[in-house]
Amino acid sequence: MPERRTRKPPYTIDVVLLTPVRGQLAVLLCRVPEGRDKWTLPWEGPRTGEALDAAAGRITKSVLGEDAVWREQIGAFGDGKRHPSDTEISVGFVGLVPMGTPSPVGGVYAWFPIADIPQLAPRQRQLLDSAISMVRTRMDQSPVAFRLLPQMFTLTELQQMYEFLLARRLHKASFRRALHGAWLVEPTDEWRSEGRGRPAQLYRYAPRKRRPAQRGIRLDFMS
Amino acid sequence: MPERRTRKPPYTIDVVLLTPVRGQLAVLLCRVPEGRDKWTLPWEGPRTGEALDAAAGRITKSVLGEDAVWREQIGAFGDGKRHPSDTEISVGFVGLVPMGTPSPVGGVYAWFPIADIPQLAPRQRQLLDSAISMVRTRMDQSPVAFRLLPQMFTLTELQQMYEFLLARRLHKASFRRALHGAWLVEPTDEWRSEGRGRPAQLYRYAPRKRRPAQRGIRLDFMS
DNA sequence: CGAATTAGTCACCAATCGTAACTAATGTCA
DNA sequence: TGACATTAGTTACGATTGGTGACTAATTCG
Numbered sequence: 001m002p003e004r005r006t007r008k009p010p011y012t013i014d015v016v017l018l019t020p021v022r023g024q025l026a027v028l029l030c031r032v033p034e035g036r037d038k039w040t041l042p043w044e045g046p047r048t049g050e051a052l053d054a055a056a057g058r059i060t061k062s063v064l065g066e067d068a069v070w071r072e073q074i075g076a077f078g079d080g081k082r083h084p085s086d087t088e089i090s091v092g093f094v095g096l097v098p099m100g101t102p103s104p105v106g107g108v109y110a111w112f113p114i115a116d117i118p119q120l121a122p123r124q125r126q127l128l129d130s131a132i133s134m135v136r137t138r139m140d141q142s143p144v145a146f147r148l149l150p151q152m153f154t155l156t157e158l159q160q161m162y163e164f165l166l167a168r169r170l171h172k173a174s175f176r177r178a179l180h181g182a183w184l185v186e187p188t189d190e191w192r193s194e195g196r197g198r199p200a201q202l203y204r205y206a207p208r209k210r211r212p213a214q215r216g217i218r219l220d221f222m223s
Numbered sequence: 224m225p226e227r228r229t230r231k232p233p234y235t236i237d238v239v240l241l242t243p244v245r246g247q248l249a250v251l252l253c254r255v256p257e258g259r260d261k262w263t264l265p266w267e268g269p270r271t272g273e274a275l276d277a278a279a280g281r282i283t284k285s286v287l288g289e290d291a292v293w294r295e296q297i298g299a300f301g302d303g304k305r306h307p308s309d310t311e312i313s314v315g316f317v318g319l320v321p322m323g324t325p326s327p328v329g330g331v332y333a334w335f336p337i338a339d340i341p342q343l344a345p346r347q348r349q350l351l352d353s354a355i356s357m358v359r360t361r362m363d364q365s366p367v368a369f370r371l372l373p374q375m376f377t378l379t380e381l382q383q384m385y386e387f388l389l390a391r392r393l394h395k396a397s398f399r400r401a402l403h404g405a406w407l408v409e410p411t412d413e414w415r416s417e418g419r420g421r422p423a424q425l426y427r428y429a430p431r432k433r434r435p436a437q438r439g440i441r442l443d444f445m446s
Numbered sequence: 447c448g449a450a451t452t453a454g455t456c457a458c459c460a461a462t463c464g465t466a467a468c469t470a471a472t473g474t475c476a
Numbered sequence: 477t478g479a480c481a482t483t484a485g486t487t488a489c490g491a492t493t494g495g496t497g498a499c500t501a502a503t504t505c506g
Binding site: 394396397400401404416418419420421422 | 493494495496497501502503504505
Binding site: 154173176194195196197198199201 | 486
């Protein structure tokens with residue numbers, strides 16, 4: 001996106017990349033070349049014949065060197081709100097990046113905690129808000145939290161990741177019951193001693209069966 | 224969409240309009256002028272300065288004379304699949320239309336039951352599938368079913384609408400318990416006698432309080 | 447009248463949830 | 477070494493919610 005094209009693209013692809021940084025969700029922003037404290041989400045125009053999802057992956061790789069571990073389209077945003085490009089619409093994507101991923105050097109990119117975002121173009125601000133709420137709602141339908149952890153992890157680490165992403169405290173016993181009920185994890189025979197206290201067993205992500213479709217208003221189907 | 228533009232638009236807005244027809248969900252399609260049995264979703268290019276959602280409303284009105292009673296964006300579709308236009312992407316919308324809405328005369332438009340859809344361009348086929356699954360998943364988060372009924376309705380009618388949209392049978396007692404628990408409806412003092420059997424009380428849609436956020440894996444929050 | 451039909455409720459049991467209290471295994475420090 | 481703090485993991489139990497059949501209620505039809 002710092003690279004400017006000679007012709008205005010028909011639309012842009014904007015990517016919201018999120019990662020945990022010091023106990024907070026953080027988003028990757030890029031310094032706008034013109035203007036001193038102006039920031040933007042990573043974005044680019046499409047290439048011909050390229051799928052939308054592939055374009056989002058390409059942009060992520062060009063910015064971080066690696067693709068995100070999970071990605072989903074948020075939707076198309078337009079509605080007359082301003083954007084760094086002059087295009088009428090942008091297609092937004094959210095991506096999650098494992099914790100500890102370094103932001104590229106050069107002072108052009110930086111991670112901003114979501115509680116402390118600098119001013120963005122209105123369309124991008126709207127896009128970012130949708131991205132965060134999409135991650136939260138996808139949390140229990142899609143194994144998002146696992147993607148941010150190493151292959152093996154303790155259940156306490158997993159719970160902390162859930163708490164982190166949901167921004168809510170969870171009950172230990174209930175969390176484990178729900179987890180085992182969903183058949184998402186499998187214990188290994190390794191244990192990790194983390195300073196003081198009893199060592200924790202390590203688990204790996206190993207989904208066993210489809211978990212039942214989630215219900216909102218809780219309608220009861222016939223048998 | 225039958226009207227052709229002189230210049231190719233940067234993208235299209237495609238609208239999936241759904242309504243109940245004879246016990247089935249049906250989608251509105253438009254006959255392609257060229258080609259004898261080719262059909263397409265209603266679509267058009269954007270107008271400058273027009274919000275995406277407004278454009279979807281405009282297209283709906285231009286096709287049916289009325290706007291949909293509920294509408295939501297599905298997302299942007301591209302991924303190299305073919306589309307009646309030559310554009311690289313389309314922004315899809317789903318809309319629900321009250322039952323009994325006549326399809327416009329002229330033989331250009333027709334309602335097709337979703338079990339029996341003629342061949343569509345691949346991108347539109349994908350869009351239609353997403354539209355149907357979006358309606359189903361939004362059912363219990365958003366009061367969709369009420370929009371397809373008259374202002375006053377019996378609980379049996381409401382249950383049938385849910386069963387219809389979800390394509391599943393529901394249990395009467397549980398349905399009513401869930402409904403009352405969600406504080407979505409309010410009884411009126413009118414009754415309707417529908418031939419044989421006890422008359423049914425009429426209800427109206429009157430949401431009282433926010434129903435709690437739906438949970439999928441059922442994590443238990445701390446108090 | 448009684449049978450059929452549709453509306454609406456109740457009651458019971460099973461499953462799940464929310465929570466506190468418990469056991470277990472380690473490190474720390476007197 | 478032994479008491480204690482600390483973290484992991486389990487158990488148990490009352491409360492709530494869910495699934496279901498059977499019940500009562502009000503009407504039409506013959």
